[in-house]
Amino acid sequence: MLTPVLLGALSVLLAGPLPWALSRWTALRRTPAAAMLLWQSTALAAVLAALGAGLSLATDRLWQPPVAVGDVAVAALAGAVTVVVTARLLLSGHRTGTDLRRMRRRHRERVDLVARVDDGVSVLEHDLPVAYCVPGMSGSRIVVSRSTLTRLAPAELRAVLEHERSHLRARHDLVLEAFAVLHRAFPRWVASGAARHEVEVLVEVLADRAAVRSGDRRALVSALVALAGASAPEGALGSTGSSIAARVEVLRDTGRHRAQAAAVLVLAGAILALPTLLVVLPWLGSLRHASL
Structure with missing residues (x-):
């Protein structure tokens, strides 16, 4: 009976207090790859713990003879909750994926109608500076405005374009989609909003890191400042946004922070x-006991 209680408590911790605390640990952004793994591990562990709590409670009640009517009722209720959680995740995944792909397909079609293509980049005749990418399985687009081309120096423009290309190469849209699924499935019960916001910051930091590896750090910083205030359309990934101040702060930090990265990776693995150990090991023990 201890395993379901532990898993239930763990799922609550991983769904609420821990994401809230991680979202305020801004130093994590200095090691964005490790931080991203930590956020993904936390989200996955929360789902596993929630599902495992219901399944372990059901099997605990049914595998330990004698089985009373109350045990069957508790097992049925636990199984029903597990089914509901799974169904909400699957439905959210379907709706989120369908909506995003439809939105991006329509946006790509509109861009193709009005933009001119210059060296693989779609250029809009627009007075506001914008720079973003629209992911897609059948063809992605990197979109900038004429104002962006005239406002940025060549080195700044190269840094911005590399930032967008890194988004597409790393498929950051799929990472964001996974957290959007969680947020849509459980918007009020868990701290999915904080997780989603911080992951959005991290994918931009990761793209910034990729851009400065092949370009000029100062050029990217000045480009972000020049494009401040611009926003990407819904469903797109943009070089600018509300996280510019945080990203500039990370870009100015040139330290390696290897100790922090190692510690964060260990924490993510733990x-x-x-939840895997709390579910698998007791179940194996129960199976062995039941077979005797």
Whole structure:
């Protein structure tokens, strides 16, 4: 009976207090790759713990003879909750994926109608500076405005375009989509909003890191400042947004922070392993006991 209680408590911790605390640990942005793994491990572990709590409670009640009517009722209720959680995740995944792909397909079609293509980049005749990418399985688009081309120096423009290309190469849209699914499935019950916002910042930081590896750090910083205030359409990934101040702060930090990265990776592995061990090991023990 201890396993369902532990998993239930763990799912609550991983769904609420821990994401809230991680979202305020801004130093994590200095090691964005490790931080991203930590956020993904936390989200996955929360789902595993929630599902495992219901399944382990059901099997605990049914595998330990004698089985009373109350045990069957508790097992049925636990199984029903597990089914509901799974169904909400699957439905949210379907709706979120369908909506995003439809939105991006329509936006790509509109861009193709009005933009001119210059060296693989779609250029809009627009007075406001914009720079963003629209992911797609059948063809992605990198979109900038004429104002962006005239406002940015060549080095700044190269840095911005590399930022967008890194988004497309790393498929950051799929990472954001996974957290959007969680937020849509459980908008009020868990701290999915904080997780989603911080992951949005991290994918931009990761794209910034990729851009400065092949370009000029100062050029990217000045480009972000020049494009401040611009926003990308819904469903797109833009170089600018509300996280510019945080990203500039990270860009100015040139330290390696290897110790922090290693510690965060260990923490991510421990968080992901904990619900797995709490579910798998007791179930194996129960199976062995039941077979005797």
